[in-house]
Amino acid sequence: MSGPVARIVRFLLYAVLVAVFAGPLLALLVSAFTPVPDPSRLTLLPTRLTLDNFTAAIERDVLLYLLNSFIVVGVGLLLQIMVSISAAYALARKRFPGMRLVFLLILATMMLPEEILAIPLSLVLADVPVIHVNLVGSLVGMIVPVAAWGFSILVMTEFMREIPVELEEAARIDGAGDLRIFWSVVLPLCRPALGVIGIFGFTMIWDQYMLPLLVAQDASQFTLPLALRTLRNDEQVGVGVLLAASLLALLPSVLVFLAMQRQFMRGLTSGAIKG
Amino acid sequence: MVGPVKRHLVPWLFLAPALLIFTAFKFVPMARAVEMSFHDVRPYLGDQWVGLANYRQVFTDDAFLAAIWHTVLLAVGQTGGSILLGLGLALVLEGATRNLWLVRTAVFLPTIAAMAVVAEVWRILYYPAPDGMVNGLLGWVGLGPSQFLNAEDTSLWSVMAVGIWRGAPYDMMIFLAGLAGVDRALYEAAAADGAGPWRRLWHVAFPALRPVFAILITLAAIRGLRVFTEIFLLTNGGPNGSTEVLMTLIYKLGLERNELGVAAAGSMVLLAATVVLTLAVQAARRGDRGAAR
Numbered sequence: 001m002s003g004p005v006a007r008i009v010r011f012l013l014y015a016v017l018v019a020v021f022a023g024p025l026l027a028l029l030v031s032a033f034t035p036v037p038d039p040s041r042l043t044l045l046p047t048r049l050t051l052d053n054f055t056a057a058i059e060r061d062v063l064l065y066l067l068n069s070f071i072v073v074g075v076g077l078l079l080q081i082m083v084s085i086s087a088a089y090a091l092a093r094k095r096f097p098g099m100r101l102v103f104l105l106i107l108a109t110m111m112l113p114e115e116i117l118a119i120p121l122s123l124v125l126a127d128v129p130v131i132h133v134n135l136v137g138s139l140v141g142m143i144v145p146v147a148a149w150g151f152s153i154l155v156m157t158e159f160m161r162e163i164p165v166e167l168e169e170a171a172r173i174d175g176a177g178d179l180r181i182f183w184s185v186v187l188p189l190c191r192p193a194l195g196v197i198g199i200f201g202f203t204m205i206w207d208q209y210m211l212p213l214l215v216a217q218d219a220s221q222f223t224l225p226l227a228l229r230t231l232r233n234d235e236q237v238g239v240g241v242l243l244a245a246s247l248l249a250l251l252p253s254v255l256v257f258l259a260m261q262r263q264f265m266r267g268l269t270s271g272a273i274k275g
Numbered sequence: 276m277v278g279p280v281k282r283h284l285v286p287w288l289f290l291a292p293a294l295l296i297f298t299a300f301k302f303v304p305m306a307r308a309v310e311m312s313f314h315d316v317r318p319y320l321g322d323q324w325v326g327l328a329n330y331r332q333v334f335t336d337d338a339f340l341a342a343i344w345h346t347v348l349l350a351v352g353q354t355g356g357s358i359l360l361g362l363g364l365a366l367v368l369e370g371a372t373r374n375l376w377l378v379r380t381a382v383f384l385p386t387i388a389a390m391a392v393v394a395e396v397w398r399i400l401y402y403p404a405p406d407g408m409v410n411g412l413l414g415w416v417g418l419g420p421s422q423f424l425n426a427e428d429t430s431l432w433s434v435m436a437v438g439i440w441r442g443a444p445y446d447m448m449i450f451l452a453g454l455a456g457v458d459r460a461l462y463e464a465a466a467a468d469g470a471g472p473w474r475r476l477w478h479v480a481f482p483a484l485r486p487v488f489a490i491l492i493t494l495a496a497i498r499g500l501r502v503f504t505e506i507f508l509l510t511n512g513g514p515n516g517s518t519e520v521l522m523t524l525i526y527k528l529g530l531e532r533n534e535l536g537v538a539a540a541g542s543m544v545l546l547a548a549t550v551v552l553t554l555a556v557q558a559a560r561r562g563d564r565g566a567a568r
């Protein structure tokens with residue numbers, strides 16, 4: 001297809017696709033800065049821009065919710081990455097009896113999302129087995145369960161397998177132990193994969209809903225996505241506050257995605273195509 | 276020197292954090308769910324064995340049957356819709372130019388946004404008055420106004436559309452990766468033999484994409500079965516139960532009405548469906564590969 005008509009058709013088609021998929025989110029961006037937005041519609045062409053919605057949102061503790069979200073995603077992601085690389089090291093670089101079983105168990109966890117386990121999980125969170133700690137009503141309860149994620153472990157394992165064994169053997173002959181090899185030989189070579197599991201872990205934790213819903217007992221523990229529903233149902237809160245809060249809940253994931261798009265696409269294909 | 280005992284211990288030490296967390300927050304809850312599903316769970320009073328009564332309720336109770344039907348409908352509709360639309364998007368947006376890359380990035384954004392944000396945005400877009408935004412668009416083509424989420428006969432379809440809107444761009448990216456793997460030489464040979472674009476698509480690209488279809492169907496169906504957040508935020512099962520799915524019903528039974536045993540049985544049915552579906556698609560893939568050889 002070429003020629004001016006085909007090009008115009010093509011351009012229009014792209015414009016429609018962008019409008020349909022990105023348009024609503026762009027409208028959210030603009031409307032959040034519009035004075036007294038209409039509850040029935042979003043706008044793309046504001047007459048005047050203002051920060052009023054954000055100052056009103058801050059009065060409604062939106063910054064606290066945002067801080068909670070950042071704590072959960074920050075600590076959760078750090079732990080998740082550490083747990084994943086540690087497990088992947090064992091699975092990719094060692095051979096040991098029971099390895100197949102461990103793989104099977106990790107695959108099984110991917111069929112056991114928080115939703116399906118919600119009811120018993122709420123009981124376990126209130127009384128963690130063996131240590132008998134109550135995690136309900138504490139951000140720790142939203143962080144620890146996401147610290148181990150099957151997808152992340154499998155992607156990392158796949159990547160670590162590719163690292164030539166000679167490098168490891170050379171270090172071992174030099175007298176390095178497992179911890180040294182892990183830290184100064186294997187890990188530096190895994191940096192591209194760290195980007196992949198980092199961006200996937202971020203979006204996964206940021207999008208958590210069921211787990212915070214089970215753990216949070218009052219508003220002081222709400223993450224921002226969780227708080228949106230409460231803000232919407234509060235008669236005293238105008239739609240402007242809801243839009244400002246929604247935008248704040250949208251931006252971090254979009255910015256992280258735009259910054260790490262290449263790693264994201266790589267994870268999408270490695271995780272999905274190879275199954 | 277390192278003793279043999281210590282050497283056997285090393286991998287388990289590296290695996291320990293993951294296995295401990297999985298045990299506490301996946302396998303113990305799973306075992307509890309199995310146990311609870313056979314009991315009348317009464318906190319502080321002690322549980323009472325009720326055999327299969329909870330399961331009988333899941334398969335006979337009208338609310339559960341309706342929820343199962345809505346769940347299946349939603350899973351099939353969202354999976355199919357996302358795959359078809361995603362494939363369409365991939366075929367339109369395949370290419371290496373910078374413009375295409377920008378369009379793809381923009382189209383992909385719904386997948387990145389947290390579901391909670393997507394739900395709030397769509398509640399406004401679906402505003403049921405004639406001046407609502409989607410109603411405005413429908414008005415241009417002489418349709419509507421619709422009540423969308425607020426009417427029993429449109430609510431489930433409205434939720435489904437949101438799911439497709441968020442799911443299709445993801446499928447598009449997977450298809451693009453799959454299309455990139457299609458052998459160019461094969462494509463060009465077909466073109467040289469006079470095959471038009473549609474025949475090339477049908478005979479060259481689709482067979483190469485078969486494993487991609489299998490993966491997407493499995494992933495989407497599993498995600499579709501456990502759908503919770505979008506329903507919880509868009510309609511919470513309403514109006515009048517018209518969008519109640521298994522997970523929202525289980526959540527209400529277990530955490531609001533304290534019928535833990537029945538809720539656990541419902542979860543087990545959902546889990547069984549997920550496992551069967553996964554194994555079925557895996558088996559089909561293996562059979563497929565065997566036949567190809």
